[in-house]
Amino acid sequence: MTIRVGILGFGGLGQAAAKVLAGKQEMTLVAISDKQGFAYAPNGFDIDAAIAAYNQKGSVGYLEPSGVLSQDSIAEAIAVAKDVDGYFLALPNLPNTFMASVAKQFIQAGWRGVLVDAIKRTSAVEQLIGLAADLESTGITYMTGCGATPGLLTAAASVAAQSFAEVHKVEITFGVGIANWSAYRATIREDIAHMPGYSVEIAQAMTDAEVEALLDKTNGVITLENMEHADDILLERLGICDRDRVTVGGVVDTRNPQKPLSTNMKLTGRTFEGKISTHTFTLGDETSMAANVCGPAFGYLKAAHQFRQRGICGLFTAAEVMPQFVR
Known part of the structure; x- marks a missing residue:
C-alpha cells in the first residue's frame, strides 16, 4: 500500500524532499503547503510543475489546477487533504516556537496521522516533548529530529x-x-x-x-x-x-x-x-545536505506509519527508532 505524503514548506529542503519522493514507489506526494498557499493532488503531483509554480510565482497556490492561495495554508491543507497519511515538516523553525505551534495546529484540528520534522535546536525539541501526551491522545505519531544532525x-x-x-x-x-x-x-x-x-x-x-x-x-x-x-x-x-x-x-x-x-x-x-x-x-562527501536530511526523514516517516498501524502514537525521536528504507 502506498503511503500518501504531504510536505509543509517548499523552499530548498521541501523541493529536495519532493524530488526524493519522485523516485519512490512506496510513497506518493499528494499535498504541498507554503506560506501563501497549498496544493492537493490525490493522485500525485508533476513535481517539476509544482517547483516551477513556487519558484516563478512564489507559491504552489498558483499551480493549476490543484493550487489554492491562502493566508492560513497549513490549516486549510489539513482540512482539505483528508487522506494524507503523514507530513514531512520541511519548515524553518523561526521563531524557535514555530514547530511546536505547527504541531498544536494538527492537535487542535483533531488530525490523526504521522508527522516528521528535521528540527535542530534542543529547546525546540523540549517544547515538543511537552506536547507528547496531547499528540498521543489525539492519535498522532510524531518523529522529531529526523534529519542528518540530529537524525x-x-x-x-x-x-x-x-x-x-x-x-x-x-x-x-x-x-x-x-x-x-x-x-x-x-x-x-x-x-x-x-x-x-x-x-x-x-x-x-x-x-x-x-x-x-x-x-x-x-x-x-x-x-x-x-x-x-x-x-x-x-x-x-x-x-x-x-x-x-x-x-x-x-x-x-x-x-x-x-x-x-x-x-x-x-x-x-x-x-x-x-x-x-x-x-x-x-x-x-558526494551526499548532499538534502540527501542526508530528506532520505532519513522519509525513512522515519515510514517507520512512524508502521507504528500508527499498530496503534502506537505519541512522540518519538530519531535516536530511539530505526528508520525503514523507502523503496
Missing part, C-alpha cells in the same frame, strides 16, 4: 554506544556545501542564529541583503561551534550520556557545492574490559 548521525551514535559500558563523548562535525545560499535561505538563517553574537530573533529579522553582507565578510563560509543541537537531548533521553558530553559543530560553505569537510560522528567510550576507544561514522 542520521544521532542514530549512528545510538548504535555505536552499544559497544561501550560508558560513553565519554559524542562529537558531531558536519560539512555542508551549497552553490548559492538563496536556495536554502531559511536553513542558512537558522545556521546564522547559532553564530556568536546572533540569535534566532536576530537571524529571522535579517533581510536578504544583510545576510549577503554577512556572507561577504566571511567569504561565504559559516563556521559553527558548540551549537545548541538536539542530538544532546535525544541521546540523554536514552541514557546514553549526559547532554554536556555531546558537541555539535561544522562548516557551511554557501558558495561551493563541494563540502568543506567530511561530515562525521565520533563516539568515544570505555568498554566493559576497561579499554578506551572511538567509533567513527563518516558520510560520503
